[in-house]
Amino acid sequence: MNNHIKVGMLGIGNIGKGTYLALEMNHDKILDTTGFDIEIVRILNRSPEKDRGIDIPKEKYTPDVREILEDPEIDIVVELIGGIEPATEYMAEAIRNGKSVVTANKAAIAANGKYLAELAQEHHVLLRFEAAVAGGIPILTSLTTALLSNRFSEVHGILNGTTNYILTQMSEYGKDYDEVLKDAQRKGFAEADPTADVEGLDAANKLSILISLIFGMGIAPDKIPTQGITSIGLEDINYAKEAGYSIKLLASAKESDGKMSCSVEPTMLRKNHPIASVSNEFNAVFVKGNAVDNLMFYGRGAGPLPTGSAVLGDIIGIARKLGKASAYDIVPQLRYDAKLELNVDAESKYYVRMTVAERPGVLGKITTLFGYYDISVEAIQQKAPYESNGERVATLIFILFEVGRSKLKYALDEALKLDTTKSIDNIIRVEE
Amino acid sequence: MNNHIKVGMLGIGNIGKGTYLALEMNHDKILDTTGFDIEIVRILNRSPEKDRGIDIPKEKYTPDVREILEDPEIDIVVELIGGIEPATEYMAEAIRNGKSVVTANKAAIAANGKYLAELAQEHHVLLRFEAAVAGGIPILTSLTTALLSNRFSEVHGILNGTTNYILTQMSEYGKDYDEVLKDAQRKGFAEADPTADVEGLDAANKLSILISLIFGMGIAPDKIPTQGITSIGLEDINYAKEAGYSIKLLASAKESDGKMSCSVEPTMLRKNHPIASVSNEFNAVFVKGNAVDNLMFYGRGAGPLPTGSAVLGDIIGIARKLGKASAYDIVPQLRYDAKLELNVDAESKYYVRMTVAERPGVLGKITTLFGYYDISVEAIQQKAPYESNGERVATLIFILFEVGRSKLKYALDEALKLDTTKSIDNIIRVEE
Structure with missing residues (x-):
């Protein structure tokens, strides 16, 4: 069972629930691809009675952080409490007990990353924090x-x-900051106290x-020149639009000639x-290498x-480094055994473009034919007719609703047999 | 010296030269970050007399592929010849000789990936091909x-x-396919024989x-329904633009209900x-997980x-898996020792927005003041004046050329002291 990876999780808020659910959804795929049987064996939860809208066996919960940090069975501790303390101290304790640590905590890593990294190095365990910057990216x-x-x-x-949601909504709907913020709070895109977001502090940590x-x-994040979005008015957004710009809360760092400049603004x-x-x-991250x-x-x-x-x-990255089940790693990429049908x-x-004789009733013939094949038409456009080989012809453009490729081909073969159809000029798939 | 990674390279065309140059540029950074001293020790080059516009010591060249495939000193063989054969056979031979293989060869991997992957597994070596799909992405x-x-x-x-270059140019400049293709060939974006690109075969391999x-x-690539861009006319591109679409040569695969559909079109x-x-x-790759x-x-x-x-x-990924210098891998991410100045x-x-009294000479005063601080003005816009506290005021918007933050602050502090300046309303950085 050395490919059984036992995880203890600190916190069962939004990210904790997301991690638990993502593992439930994809446990078998991970096992199948890597050989790792990952299990979240224990979860720190100080209010086990609270309904968290997720079905987790009660016996996984513990109100006592020691039961995770000191459990010799647990390989990896996932810290999802947030905030600098006690999160940092919990991670340090896990590392001292020989456990590798995964965290989504940007504030703790920005403040104490050096300390935790050195501690991990000293104790020969791993520390990872992909989720702390730009979420799933x-x-x-x-x-x-x-x-x-x-x-x-x-x-x-x-x-x-x-902040990107707020700026986008201001720009697209011409609403002002306060109105959009309230809307974002209603939709769960902004917190009740939005300070850390709108003042740029969250971005500065990242x-x-x-x-x-x-x-x-x-x-340190507080040494990064930081300006939030609270002063951005519709005047600014409208001017930017007119001049061909978008206003974004950008976190930037540049190096040139041995000097590094940075800001969130x-x-x-x-x-x-x-x-x-x-x-x-x-979110997006742009780099230039x-x-x-x-x-x-x-x-x-x-x-x-x-x-x-x-x-x-x-977690998977750490499991690989721990050298468990590494045989799966030699060529994990290529697989050919899926039971999928083509x-x-x-x-x-x-989109279909065709050339037809410009005569009354032509359009009716073609649309009737499409109807016979059960193909619905979303849009038709006829371009100005012109002379070709002594005959008046016109370009017709159709946008057709969902149809299979071969059915479309049959229908267009039939359309081409009409004496009024000169040519089928192009067929292009449309993706919304 | 177990962190010395010796690489043999097959081929010194464009990608070979790029790999050699990228390593020259960044060898020390890689050594510093990972502990791996990567060296390209031998390069297959059957025309060593040909000037390739790159300064490589002659003694690295060999016209004999055996001198790379059979050299026991070489850890990793990088295959950059292209085409299915003899590239596949060379890679197979390297694997049989216990060498890991890196390739940028989409045709060989699409055709023989399964064979090579199984061979690598059997011989306990690694096979990697990041460069075969979407280049640097x-x-x-x-x-x-x-x-x-x-x-x-x-x-x-x-x-x-x-193909993306051709479609973009057709759309932006209204030029037709043949004209843009010739232009792309002149600029080196299209090959003399563009068939593999414009017919979609290259994309189908990927x-x-x-x-x-x-x-x-x-x-197999030839089982993927594939349609190139040669039939795309300006009529199609113009219709698409009017209707709010872009035409792209899209490589797509979708799964639903146990069925996989795919196409390049x-x-x-x-x-x-x-x-x-x-x-x-x-290039771009979009996935939905x-x-x-x-x-x-x-x-x-x-x-x-x-x-x-x-x-x-x-190469770095393989070096890590080979277990060389792995101590560097525990927390490779965080470093704080750069000799950079902030x-x-x-x-x-x-961008500066301010409110001023609407009086003759106000604009002159402010631009004179900017001039005094050596700040150049790219654009000025004055918005329609309005009444505020019994006085006519106007909004002025300036776009200022490159200036340091603190100098700008001094200048704006001075501007605020003018009795005609009511307020500095916003300062936003502009990034081109």
């Missing part, structure tokens, strides 16, 4: 594996979903971690910058399941 | 590490830079690899889809250095 893993061969000169991120990773430089970005079009609660050049990651920076995905990724006739919307 | 590494805890239901990619990774299903994508705004030679939800990677899918970055990432006054363009 695998930025830390990528920077420290596939992209490690680069020197990076800059990083820019939309690292806070709440940027501090990225700076350490990318530039090898320690800078509202920034006008040209509309054609890949980050400018990242909207609502989505000296080999890989420009690279951007886009995804969900928060939410129970996306963050749970990152926590589980770290669907050669998946349905899709389609 | 770390999609394969992410799917098999940080994202491994997900089941994926769909993948969509712009996996070919040549999609076949992604399908194996994501769905565990083997499908021109596809109309709604403008607000994150892939729709990926332009020119850039059951925990992480929507995720997109964007970057350079080709080019010597970006592809070299991926090859080096694989630049608290980096220069940037700024």
Whole structure:
């Protein structure tokens, strides 16, 4: 059973629930792909009576953190309490007891990452925190594996979903800050006390971690020049739009000539910058490496399941380093044994362009024919007719609702047999 | 010296040169971060007299592939010849001789990945091919590490830079296919014989690899329904634009109800889809996981250095698995020892919004003051004046050229002392 990975989890809030659910959903896939049988064996929960809307066997709960930190059976402790203390002390205690640690806690890592990293090194255990920066986006893993061969000169991120949601809604619907904030709070995208988000402190914690990773430089979050979004008015947003910019709360760090500059602040970005079009609660991280050049990651920076995905990724990464079941790791990528059927006739919307004789009744013939094949038409456009080989012809463009490829082909073969159809000029799939 | 990783490279074309250069640029960073001293000790080059525009010691070259495949000193063979044979046979031979293999060869992996993977497993060596799909974008590494805890239901990619460049140029400049193709060939974005790119075959190879990774299903590239871009006319592109779509050569695979559908074909994508705004030679891969939800990677899918970055990432990954210098791996991420200075006054363009009395000469006073501080003005906009506290006031918006934060602050403090200045309403950094 050396591929049985026993996890103790501190905290069962949103991220804890997301991690538990993501493991329930994908336990078998992970086992199948890596050989690791991951189990969350114990969960710190000081209010076990509280209904958390998730079905977890009561016997996994303990109100006593010692039962996790000191359990010799537990391989990995996942810290999801949040805040600097007691989270840091719990992680340190787990490390001292020979356990590897996974955390989603940006504040604790930004404040005490150096201390915890050195402690882990001393005790020959591992420390991972992918979920602490940009939620489900695998930025830390990528920077420290596939992209490690680069020197990076800059990083820019939309690292806070709440503020990006607010700025997007202000820009798209012309609503002012207070109105959008209240709406975000109702929808659960902003907390009752939104200070850490809207003042940029959350993003500064994450940027501090990225700076350490990318530039090898320690800078405390409160030393990063930080400006929130509370002063952004509709005047600013409208001016930016007119001038071809988007305003984003950007966390940035740049190096040049041995100097590193950084900030978290509202920034006008040209509309054609890949980050400018990242909207609502989505996050993005843009880096520029000296080999890989420009690279951007886009995804969900928060939410129970996306963050749970990152926590589980770290657990798997640690299990691999622990050398358990490593035979599965030689070529984990390629598999050919799925019991999937190939669907050669998946349905899709389609765009069809054809040339027809410009005569009364032509359109009716074709739409009747589509109807016969049970193909619905979403839109039709007829372009100005022109002369071709002594005959008046016109271009017809159809957008067709979902239809299988082969049925569409039969129908268009029939359409081509009509004496009024000159040619089928193009067929392009449409993806919403 | 067990952290000295000796690499033999087959081929010194564009990717070979990029890998060599990327290693030259970043050898010390890799050594410093991982403890691995990576050296390319031998390079297969059958025309050593040909000037390749890169300074490589002649003694590294060999015209004899045996001198690499059979050299017991070489740990890792990097295959960069391209094409299915003899590349596959060389890789197989390297594996049989106990060497791990890195390749950028999508055709060989799509055709023979299963054979090579099983051979590697049998011989307890590793096989990696991050560079074979989407160049420098770390999609394969992410799917098999940080994202491994997900089941994926769909993948969509712009996996070919040549065709994306052509479609972008057609759309942006209204040029037709033949004209843009010739232009792309002149600029080196398209090959003399562009068939593999424009007919979608290159993308089909890459999609076949992604399908194996994501769905565990083997499908030969020539079994993927594939349609190129040669039939796309300006009529189609213009219609798409009017209707709010972009046409992209999309490689897609979706799973639902135990059926997998896939294709490489021109596809109309709604403008607000994150892939729709990926332009020119850039690539992107979009995946949807059951925990992480929507995720997109964007970057350079080709080019010597970006592809070299991926090859080096694989070499480092293999070195780690080989268990060399693994002490460095415990917490490789956080470092705080960089000799960087913190630049608290980096220069940037700024947007400044202020309220001033609407009187002749006000604008002159402020611009004179900016001039005194050597701050240049890119643009000024005055909004319609209005009444405030019995006085006519107006909003002034300035876009200022690069200036340091503290100098800007001094200047604005002075501007606020003018009796005509009512308030400085907002200061926002501008990033081009």
